[in-house]
Amino acid sequence: MxxxxxxxxxxxxxxxxxxxxxxxxxxxxxxxxxxxxxxxxxxxxxxxxxxxxxxxxxxxxxxxxxxxxxxxxxxxxxxxxxxxLARDTELRRRDAMGRTHVVAANLDVLGIVVAAVPASPSGFVDRALISARAANIEPFLVINKADLPATQELVARVRETWIDGPGGLDIPVFVVCATRSDTPELTSGLQALRSFFANRPAQPRRAAFVGTSGVGKSSLVNTLLPELALPVGDINSYSGLGRHTTTTATLHSLPDGGELIDTPGFRDFGLVDISVPQLAAFFPGFSELIEHRGPCRFNDCRHDAEPDCTIKAAVAEGRLAPARWQRYRELLAELRPS
Ligand SMILES: Nc1nc2c(ncn2[C@@H]2O[C@H](COP(=O)(O)OP(=O)(O)OP(=O)(O)O)[C@@H](O)[C@H]2O)c(=O)[nH]1
Ligand SMILES: [Mg+2]
Ligand SMILES: [Zn+2]
CATH class of the missing domain: 2.40.50.140 (Nucleic acid-binding proteins)
Structure with a gap:
């Protein structure tokens, strides 16, 4: 233990x-x-x-x-x-109106589900990753709808943005298909996801799926638990968005151990009570880069305008995409009172 x-x-x-x-x-x-x-x-x-x-x-x-x-x-x-009883972990988010929501309690792991259609809003994955890490919940990524041709490009983008390279995150990524199982390519990801849930019988994991409406969270839960029949909605052909089919979160026990929570889709994953040092510590890839390249000159470096900053040096050396640093700075600006 x-x-x-x-x-x-x-x-x-x-x-x-x-x-x-x-x-x-x-x-x-x-x-x-x-x-x-x-x-x-x-x-x-x-x-x-x-x-x-x-x-x-x-x-x-x-x-x-x-x-x-x-x-x-x-x-x-x-x-x-x-x-x-007291919660071990609490996953919180802020909505567009500024209200705070607790998505679920006592999670060990968080499955951030994305799909090529509908695409998740920019920043969704970063915010979910930061919120999970700040809450002491281990995130993993699920790319659903592997059967759609556009998914290949999404997988490449996800790998390039969050996983590959020295600043990459050491987190599991599952490329899955909830609706088809006619080729080994389509079933292997789901098998890997099943094993991820099942391989710790002594310490079963409690997971939740979060993601934008329509990415297929409920479809995935139904596939992992065939006796379930959670409602599934189609994608609005005009807007290309999901229809907010799931309206309440539900928790389900997995056959080989562990539990999985299906949640209603939401577009806003506003950060709640994240301080600047927490953002600097939890922004995807930063702690890995610092571990790899050594610390910044200042302990409380915000990786912004400070001299001798490891993160800025990594950008200058081409080890961190400028777009990632830019995304970090946008979040930093949100945290600062204007
Ligand atoms: N092509 C394809 N379609 C899928 C897949 N998984 C789910 N879908 C479709 O995506 C649509 C939305 O699925 P849901 O499971 O309702 O999505 P959700 O994420 O639970 O949506 P909310 O409950 O609104 O948050 C449905 O039409 C599903 O059939 C998949 O792997 N491939
Ligand atoms: Mg749903
Ligand atoms: Zn720095």
Missing amino acids: TARQSKRRHARTTEAQSWRATEIDPQGQGTPSSELETGILVAHYGVAVDIRLASGEVRSVKVRRRSGHVVGDRVEVVGERLHR
Whole structure:
């Protein structure tokens, strides 16, 4: 068990115990006949949530409309009372209106799903990568719709932008097809994705798929779990965009271990509470470049106008695409109060 997992397990135990000791019946209003059960929130329907109890039973519990509970939350249930336990991780994003959303709780890994059609908005992948890393969640990339000819170019672009070269990220990339399985090329990516979920039986992963509406998140979950029939929507032929078919996140257990959360598609992945040093540390590829080439002159270098900056030197030497540095500087400008 790694230090992180051991810390998590410890946090789970102490948090659960502290509630039992101090909150289960603080005013003597508890229902002595109701048993305390632990569970995971597997679906949220506004005023009710589905809790999968430790016994495997799924129970619907009423909640306030803005209860703040999200899929992936660990909870304790006594009758109709729900108590949320502390989260290990929390994936947050800001929408175009400036509101913060928790996408899911207690994720270990995050699958960022893209497709050639519909294309994801510029910056989506970077923001998702940064948000995941800042939340201590390991990101991986899923390029769906491998059957479409345009996917080849997308795969090359993704590799060039995020993976290849000295500033490249050491993260898994799966090129998959959710809807066809008639050639080995189309099935191999999905096999690799299945193994990625299944190869840690002792420490099963909890993953969520995020991505723009229409990239095929629900289709992929349906393919990985054939007994599921999550609704799937077509692409609007006029706008080329998805139709926001999935409206609520749902958590599903994978047959060989691990769990997968399908989420509604969204276009805005605004960064939440990311400081300049965090952006400098988490921007895709920067920490790898610094590890490779040595640190900047200043510990708190923002990789902007500072002298003797490793990142700028990498750009000058052709080891980092100028477009990537430019994208970083755009995000930096967003974080600074104007
Ligand atoms: N050609 C092709 N089409 C796919 C593939 N995967 C999904 N699609 C199609 O893409 C469309 C959108 O699929 P969904 O699974 O609903 O997409 P989603 O990402 O869940 O969309 P939201 O729920 O709106 O966020 C549907 O018409 C699917 O049939 C694929 O691998 N290849
Ligand atoms: Mg969907
Ligand atoms: Zn620097």
